[in-house]
Amino acid sequence: MTTPGRGLHGHVLDSLGPAITAGEYPPGSVLRTDELAQRFDVSRSVMREAVRVLESMRLVESRRRVGVTVRPKAEWNVYDPQVIRWRLAGADRPHQLRSLTVLRSAVEPVAAGLAARHASAAQCAELTECAIGMVANSRGHKLEEYLVHDMAFHRVILVASGNEMFARLGDVVAEVLAGRTHHEVMFEDPDPAAVTLHVQVAEAVREGDAARAEKLTREITVGALQELDILAS
Amino acid sequence: MTTPGRGLHGHVLDSLGPAITAGEYPPGSVLRTDELAQRFDVSRSVMREAVRVLESMRLVESRRRVGVTVRPKAEWNVYDPQVIRWRLAGADRPHQLRSLTVLRSAVEPVAAGLAARHASAAQCAELTECAIGMVANSRGHKLEEYLVHDMAFHRVILVASGNEMFARLGDVVAEVLAGRTHHEVMFEDPDPAAVTLHVQVAEAVREGDAARAEKLTREITVGALQELDILAS
DNA sequence: TGTGACATATAAGTCTGACTTTTTGTCCCC
DNA sequence: GGGGACAAAAAGTCAGACTTATATGTCACA
Structure with a gap:
């Protein structure tokens, strides 16, 4: 397609994006940056960049002392080509x-x-x-x-x-x-x-x-x- | 509107986003992360997060040994609400x-x-x-x-x-x-x-x-x- | 003169660890 | 039971060292 998986953070997105858009993490689910970083075996910096991107797609919201919470579907940027592709690839x-x-x-x-x-x-x-x-x-x-x-x-x-x-x-x-x-x-x-x-x-x-x-x-x-x-x- | 200026990287976006969408940096312009970090007086980590967001909006493309280059308007994610707001606020x-x-x-x-x-x-x-x-x-x-x-x-x-x-x-x-x-x-x-x-x-x-x-x-x-x-x- | 291989410099990419800030939950005291 | 102080938790920020890819220039050779 365009330029998938560019860099480590891109690889993380290729995993997390489809998972979220597929509803694998229901709205309100809380993820923690550190845990995710460990799970994907990347540094926190890389993980934070990935979270920022997900945030700009309005798939998640990052709040202090709470973590990274998944937004309800109704708030997603459904016109983002990446989001569309993820959803088309899933359930x-x-x-x-x-x-x-x-x-x-x-x-x-x-x-x-x-x-x-x-x-x-x-x-x-x-x-x-x-x-x-x-x-x-x-x-x-x-x-x-x-x-x-x-x-x-x-x-x-x-x-x-x-x-x-x-x-x-x-x-x-x-x-x-x-x-x-x-x-x-x-x-x-x-x-x-x-x-x-x-x-x-x-x-x-x-x-x-x-x-x-x-x-x-x-x-x-x-x-x-x-x-x-x-x-x- | 939604949640503007959240965190340092949000503040950077509020400056850079409108500038780019306003055509202040013509397509092909090259920015360097380090220079931007200095200019906005933030750390490189923060600057990188901002660049990642701009990249996901397809406003810029980040390539090694080259820098952060501004994409032509035709490639922007023009449905991104943030991009729409920036453009509506500018020329x-x-x-x-x-x-x-x-x-x-x-x-x-x-x-x-x-x-x-x-x-x-x-x-x-x-x-x-x-x-x-x-x-x-x-x-x-x-x-x-x-x-x-x-x-x-x-x-x-x-x-x-x-x-x-x-x-x-x-x-x-x-x-x-x-x-x-x-x-x-x-x-x-x-x-x-x-x-x-x-x-x-x-x-x-x-x-x-x-x-x-x-x-x-x-x-x-x-x-x-x-x-x-x-x-x- | 042109062409290829190679060296080099450059800027992004990554990792780590320490520190700060905000928010929330809790517990104590009134 | 309510309100305020305190503590813990998680994101946010920063600085610095290191790695990697790659554009570009150089030089030898045809």
Whole structure:
């Protein structure tokens, strides 16, 4: 992914982070820095750095004379990519995938609409390339190749929206798409209708038709919601 | 806000964070831990903890033999509440407000639709109370009181959506609303039409009319976009 | 002149131990 | 039983020595 396990404190985080986000330490649990340092066989300085990071993610709170207490889930920085990755890697995975898919359904249509207005020529070209790649790999069990182009497609849309907040969701969306292919039920070739929708979105963006790009993308995300049985009405 | 300036390293962050997010150190700038420790008159241990936090926010990258280099804006964890607060407090404020308002326009309508399906009786009651509070303070230059109820209203909607990712945007939305009242041009009483929309959203949610709640909320967010001259078509 | 191996300097990374500060629980006394 | 002083516990801070990785410069050799 990005740069995992860099330094000793990173190694500690790779152990503690998933454990906490998995609910292994229920909210209110108290950890002691010294004990943790011993357990992970690192110095207190290193342990303190790790705790500081967990604190900035609002997973824990460090108080004098008390120790390091685990915060309730509702206070976590759930948008921190690291936290998202930890949760996706653990028992919380299904729940996290649902949350993120709902988020996608809100954000991506609007992003596509904005992309139709702001996308550069290069971005339009890239988008079309992605769509072509998806079509080319939509049959014959070439799921991995399809996935690569699918992830790229959505990333381009989000970046081309021109909104930094949307752009930064590219990694998250990619993670969701990858999860669908790798862990969920997706043995067969992708739905041809979905592939067509992607091609049409690329068209709409190229033509600057914001309303159509938004509507088509909404259809894509509705499909994603249905896959997870998140059904409305 | 939450718990600012806790401990020495927190004090350092309160100085460094805003400076970096304000672009005071352009991307690629190199800082040295020792020099920073001297400058802020703290020990290296404390400085290292601060750097670790900045690193987890992806504002900087620490590499051996090089130093602490500032990352390009595109890599920052722009959803980190701390980063958002720093940017809102600095020169980037207008740009950040626009980004967040666009995000709101994507998320809040969908959240309102979900709230109509999932809101508890208590949440419906709270929502109605907020709407009443807004109406009661909509005339006579009682902007502060109006703001309190406005923030509460949107927070309830986001929480009642039942989606943790939406719920965690409550603070951000509150910050945007507060910003509009405190820093932007908003001397007069709020737009009566907007107040009515809020009342109607509360109604729709109470009645479980998801489509109407979503549509009405979309009208609210369109208004917010127009205030900032973010116009479509 | 270019290229590779090697040496060196540099800045982060780590560890240790001593000390400080804050908070909480307890116990004594009124 | 309540209030205040005291003691213990855990995080917080600091200073210094040492380790490790790595960018960069140097020099020999082709």
